Amino acid sequence: MAFKGAPDIDPEGKKIWLSSPTMHGEEQMWVNDALSTNWVSTVGENIRETERQMASYVGVKYAVALSAGTAALHLAARLAGEKLYGSARVNEGTLRKHRAFCSDLTFDASVNPVAYENGEAIFIDSERETWNMDPAALKIAFERYPDVRLIVTAHLYGTPAKMQEIREIAAEHGALIVEDAAESLGAQYRLNGNWTETGSLGHFNAISFNGNKIITGSSGGMFLTDDREDAEKVRKWSTQSREATPWYQHEELGYNYRMSNIVAGIVRGQIPHLPEHIEAKKAIYERYRKGLEGLPVRMNAFDAENSRPNFWLSCLTIEEDAMCRQTRDDRKASYIPEAGKSCPTEIFETLAAFQIESRPIWKPMHLQPIYRDHAFFTADGEVSCRDFAGLSAENGSGVGADIFRRGLCLPSDNKMTPEEQGKVIELIRRCFD
């Protein structure tokens, strides 16, 4: 393995995860409760309580518990399309023949639901202050496509996007917002001067309880809204769109997207621990910030005045002049080690050799082969994704591609001890020797 060695560090040490579930005991209690009362399906007290508690925590009127954050995003996109353009024929999506402006630097689960509904995602670059959708690029995109009425925006790694600006631009154009708060549950944003939870900042909002999230149900997600009719519609769609008739009557397309009462039991047991999970993640971020001081790296940025991230994943970027040569195509990564320099691939491989899990920054959507025909806007204007087809990922354009090239998600597991984190920091330091 071509990395600068660390012979004094035990390569057989305990595995350190990127972000694994942290259980407390109440989860078991609520799961047992479901089993012993035989509510082992997609109805039951755990679902009702989880919905009630999450709606109250996030500060929205209604929460609909679903099988995944992706399901919440899908039904959000479908509902947005129906509101904007009317209901669709059964074999067509509600966004058919329409475009939506979507975060470029995110997990593809944020944006795929636009395609599920036959819409065309147009990608908007990130800004450097939060790594999220750049309002300046969004404005330019609206100049080019003034008829767009839907924005899908994520809060990357638990850091809130510039929602004040994004909401103002949306309002100017009569556009609806799907807020992907899958990674940011518990993060707050100062909207109109008031601290507001992410998950309540769009017209349709989604959170995730996937196994690596800040709290988990092993899987699961939620659709959050202040609109009773929207909540009822999503609940109906998620349970196969049965009409209130004595037989199985279907007047709308349905989905099997409801959360199970077992999964809801795990989420119910996790909810009281959300604040302490955020505290633990924040402490991890602070330890990295201090421990990596003096190296040519920066932690993922956030707007300290207007946001309180949940610090789900701590990430770093390497200064440009401290990057050794790294190439990544659509399959493989390689690099040439260089004294005093490093790159995300070197750090990733070094940590992996010591049983430590890290993760590349999300590869921007405009560099993804499946989206290569789609338009992409940076603060400098429009770029065609097709321009990148077949090129090395290092040749992407804009801020998101630069963060992908120079960045890495660091192990951020809230069961990692300070000593274990010290080992991670020491190994990163040695990559720059």
Ligand SMILES: Cc1ncc(COP(=O)(O)O)c(C=O)c1O
């Ligand atoms: C930004 C983002 N959006 C959407 C999702 C999808 O959530 P889920 O895995 O619950 O479907 C995830 C995580 O998996 C995510 O990180």
